[in-house]
Amino acid sequence: xxxVEQNPLFLSMQEGKNYTIYCNYSTTSDRLYWYRQDPGKSLxxxxxxxxxxxxxxxxxxxxxxxxxxxxxxxxxxxAVHDLSATYFCAVRETSGSRLTFGEGTQLTVxx
Amino acid sequence: DVKVTQSSRYLVKRTGEKVFLECVQxxDHENMFWYRQDPGLGLxxxxxxxxxxxKEKGDIPEGYSVSREKKERFSLILExxxxxxTSMYLCASSLFGTGIYNEQxxxxxxxxxxx
Numbered sequence: 001x002x003x004v005e006q007n008p009l010f011l012s013m014q015e016g017k018n019y020t021i022y023c024n025y026s027t028t029s030d031r032l033y034w035y036r037q038d039p040g041k042s043l044x045x046x047x048x049x050x051x052x053x054x055x056x057x058x059x060x061x062x063x064x065x066x067x068x069x070x071x072x073x074x075x076x077x078x079a080v081h082d083l084s085a086t087y088f089c090a091v092r093e094t095s096g097s098r099l100t101f102g103e104g105t106q107l108t109v110x111x
Numbered sequence: 112d113v114k115v116t117q118s119s120r121y122l123v124k125r126t127g128e129k130v131f132l133e134c135v136q137x138x139d140h141e142n143m144f145w146y147r148q149d150p151g152l153g154l155x156x157x158x159x160x161x162x163x164x165x166k167e168k169g170d171i172p173e174g175y176s177v178s179r180e181k182k183e184r185f186s187l188i189l190e191x192x193x194x195x196x197t198s199m200y201l202c203a204s205s206l207f208g209t210g211i212y213n214e215q216x217x218x219x220x221x222x223x224x225x226x
Contacts, residue, residue, distance in 0.1 A: 042201060042217040043154075043217040044217075045216070097159070097205060097213065100156075103152065103153040
């Protein structure tokens with residue numbers, strides 16, 4: 001059974017600071033997704049990571065994937081208040097279409 | 112733009128009622144999914160479907176059933192609602208197969224309260 005764990009689950013940070021959210025998963029996967037959810041809203045796709053060593057960047061967010069370590073990171077650079085949201089990683093098993101989600105990391109960026 | 116819509120944003124029902132949650136997608140996606148989201152538990156898969164009239168149980172199917180009579184529509188049914196089914200329900204869709212991204216696109220969610 002595929003398990004996906006994120007840490008931290010709660011993150012309060014100051015504007016301008018850097019931080020990393022970690023996503024560990026338990027079995028072989030061929031792709032990993034990061035989603036963002038604003039309060040009361042649905043999930044929005046941020047990144048899709050397909051292969052070992054993949055790195056994708058969008059604005060102040062950068063995601064990377066290490067398939068050997070079964071680890072993905074979401075790095076936040078110089079945080080701003082607009083990044084406050086809950087971030088989920090989701091992992092797809094090598095076969096099939098279903099995703100397994102982590103618990104989510106609730107990020108609050110304070111002025 | 113992929114669009115996934117859900118029939119209600121908020122729903123209040125009584126214990127024992129039969130509840131229908133509807134989801135419609137307009138991008139001709141083969142796969143459709145129903146999740147429930149609860150604080151601290153992330154998203155948990157209830158059921159999914161990869162074709163019309165096909166369904167597969169997810170991780171927490173007990174107390175739920177689904178219907179997919181048309182490709183664009185996937186319904187979640189609570190046969191007899193209970194208070195522990197109070198939750199946010201999210202529908203998603205994606206293309207079938209091992210396409211490059213195959214990301215799931217989510218609807219806005221239905222917050223169901225069972226009294």
